[in-house]
């Protein structure tokens with residue numbers, strides 16, 4: 001969703017008296033910088049070059065907060081009604097791209113905030129070929145305590161102890177150039193708790209204060225198996 005679209009929705013709703021897509025009292029999208037997603041050679045990432053079912057990682061809205069970028073290879077559900085742990089409600093608009101199959105989510109597990117590091121990742125998208133007895137196909141599964149999320153429905157919780165969906169990263173697809181942008185987040189952000197819990201680790205991995213630095217222009221997208229040495233598959 002684009003910022004201007006959001007404004008248009010609110011303006012139209014005000015003119016007609018109808019409820020906007022994000023009604024008063026609901027959680028609103030939080031817009032950060034509009035950041036272009038680029039490949040490892042710093043060239044604009046083309047959405048059509050994404051491999052369906054592959055785990056890609058980028059950082060947004062801060063240098064130390066990892067996110068998943070996924071092409072699910074199938075249309076996503078639109079306007080999914082979701083709730084955060086503290087009762088905030090919001091409507092996830094669906095994926096972007098020609099088939100609405102491309103989605104972005106914070107890769108910080110909503111349970112105890114397991115996240116992909118350069119050394120290891122317990123959380124990843126599992127399509128059919130990488131699913132197992134404990135992880136259903138086509139889900140984001142965290143092997144720490146088996147929280148499971150449905151990326152085609154706003155990362156709603158399918159199982160395990162996670163108390164809320166993964167925070168969604170709002171993406172924009174430019175159809176003319178086939179490029180992708182991250183523009184904000186929607187849902188239960190956990191960034192403050194994440195920075196507090198992993199302050200020491202993040203300082204080692206990213207440098208003092210750098211993890212909290214907002215990304216302002218572009219973010220590099222990397223395959224998870226290249227970003228991280230070991231993927232735990234349960």
Ligand code: FES
Pocket residue numbers: 109110111112113114142143144145146147160161162
């Ligand atoms: S941290 Fe992911 S399930 Fe506990």
